[in-house]
Amino acid sequence: AVVSTQSTGERVGKLGISGIYLAPAMHTRDSWCVALEAGDWKVAYSGDTLPNAEFVAAGKDCDVLIHEATHQSSLADQSAAKKHTTVSQAVEVGRQMGASYTILTHFSLRYQKLPPIVGEIFPENVALAHDFMYVTEGNIKTWCGATSFLPSLFPEQYKDLMKQSGVKESL
Secondary structure (H helix, E strand, C coil): CCCCCCCHHHHHHHCCEEEEEEEECCCCCCCEEEEEEECCEEEEECCCCCCCHHHHHHCCCCCEEEEECCECHHHHHHHHHCCCCEHHHHHHHHHHHCCCEEEEECCCCCCCCCCCCCCCCCCCCEEECCCCCCCCCCCHHHHHHHHHHHHHHCHHHHHHHHHHCCCCCCC
């Protein structure tokens, strides 16, 4: 085993982190939401949780919120039973926090081809995470704008998602 002689504070200081804010996640025992400050940036990460006022306070005025959005909003009861957040709930957490940008992640396996976008409203500061996504201060606006193009880029997958969501195609 490797044992560090540095305290946690020393290690955190070397990373440039000036503040760590924790809020209990409403998921399983010993689950936590976290917000980190480094320089003039603040990033908040939800982990698995139901919407949570303590997390909203911890992440207040963050630059980037990364929040799980396991289910589409029409499945709010199912999402609550599993102690997860829907798309609209996660977007609302970002609004309440005053987050400059919100990145939604941790979509249910039921959305294997596209994230849950049918029937959802995405403000211009919300992006959908995907594997290998690389976000910078310079490209985050582009990621946020990409959400509206998903149906055009993946029309067959979007039709499948509409069927799965119980939405009839319009002619």
